[in-house]
Amino acid sequence: MSELETRVGNWFEHLAEMTPDNLEARRDVELVITKLDDGQVRVAEVGADGSIVVHEWVKQAILLLFRLHGLKRMDVGPFEYLDKLELKSDYERRGVRVVPGASARRGSFLSPGVILMPSYVNIGAWVGRDSMVDTWATVGSCAQIGANVHLAGGVGIGGVLEPANAVPVVIEDDAFIGSRCMIVDGGRVGRGSVLGAGTILNPSIPVIDAESGEEVSRGYVPDYCVAVSASRRREYPGGEFFLPCVLIIKRLSEGERHSKVKLNDILRDHGVAT
Numbered sequence: 001m002s003e004l005e006t007r008v009g010n011w012f013e014h015l016a017e018m019t020p021d022n023l024e025a026r027r028d029v030e031l032v033i034t035k036l037d038d039g040q041v042r043v044a045e046v047g048a049d050g051s052i053v054v055h056e057w058v059k060q061a062i063l064l065l066f067r068l069h070g071l072k073r074m075d076v077g078p079f080e081y082l083d084k085l086e087l088k089s090d091y092e093r094r095g096v097r098v099v100p101g102a103s104a105r106r107g108s109f110l111s112p113g114v115i116l117m118p119s120y121v122n123i124g125a126w127v128g129r130d131s132m133v134d135t136w137a138t139v140g141s142c143a144q145i146g147a148n149v150h151l152a153g154g155v156g157i158g159g160v161l162e163p164a165n166a167v168p169v170v171i172e173d174d175a176f177i178g179s180r181c182m183i184v185d186g187g188r189v190g191r192g193s194v195l196g197a198g199t200i201l202n203p204s205i206p207v208i209d210a211e212s213g214e215e216v217s218r219g220y221v222p223d224y225c226v227a228v229s230a231s232r233r234r235e236y237p238g239g240e241f242f243l244p245c246v247l248i249i250k251r252l253s254e255g256e257r258h259s260k261v262k263l264n265d266i267l268r269d270h271g272v273a274t
């Protein structure tokens, strides 16, 4: 455990008493946010055994940040904002393309090659190399998005800040998340998988294999699957209802790209994403 990690843990034990006057805590937290902003630390990652490792102390620093900063006014041309946190900057150096209307908070990390269409990326989020955050997509706090991922228009990736040990949403490399999908509360999409437009995924939602009819998980679409939104019949005392589920309709071979997703790659190469 690093010295910084220990200090953040100690400050976090006194979270309720923290105020903007605590300069020492501010200094420590600021150091963590700078490391997050530059991608030197991250909130969570997929470990060698495939499980998700959450670095709780990094999340604690983010929670402390909100206690340690007051509101301040920010003017951007005719726009006015009132917030505690700064926006990310220095995109040219980072090799990130940011279309007007997009904003990312300082303390999120955007890898080189990322494209932000008018969208939002919150603190603690990590977005991997060459990923596309399309128009009106939101990447919630601490969400971990892999490399070469496409979050299509209007996708909602939920933020998971509290409790500090909660597992964030994880989208692994090469995944394609269709328009208006909602993935929240630690939902996870595996490498190379395709999620059909409008799918809702969270750890309560069964993921069912259409071939076998078996429930393969709750809230986790495994690697190289094509999955869409479906419904399953449930009996309640009040009658028969249809609850949402996610249905795996196809399996891709490792490294394969779905033909409909390839089209989006072409659009991206030419920099004309919608």
Ligand SMILES: CC(C)(COP(=O)(O)OP(=O)(O)OC[C@H]1O[C@@H](n2cnc3c(N)ncnc32)[C@H](O)[C@@H]1OP(=O)(O)O)[C@@H](O)C(=O)NCCC(=O)NCCS
Pocket: 134, 152, 153, 177, 178, 179, 180, 194, 195, 196, 197, 198, 226, 227, 228, 229, 230, 249, 250, 258, 260, 274
């Ligand atoms: C998931 C997807 C890639 C599947 O494409 P596909 O492999 O060619 O599959 P098909 O279109 O043959 O559909 C297979 C079945 O799933 C159903 N299906 C497809 N997409 C679905 C969706 N989003 N939700 C629910 N069912 C869906 C089809 O109706 C079809 O049912 P059928 O077998 O009874 O005919 C595609 O439908 C999709 O949703 N693409 C995302 C589009 C998008 O968001 N673009 C972003 C632009 S910014």
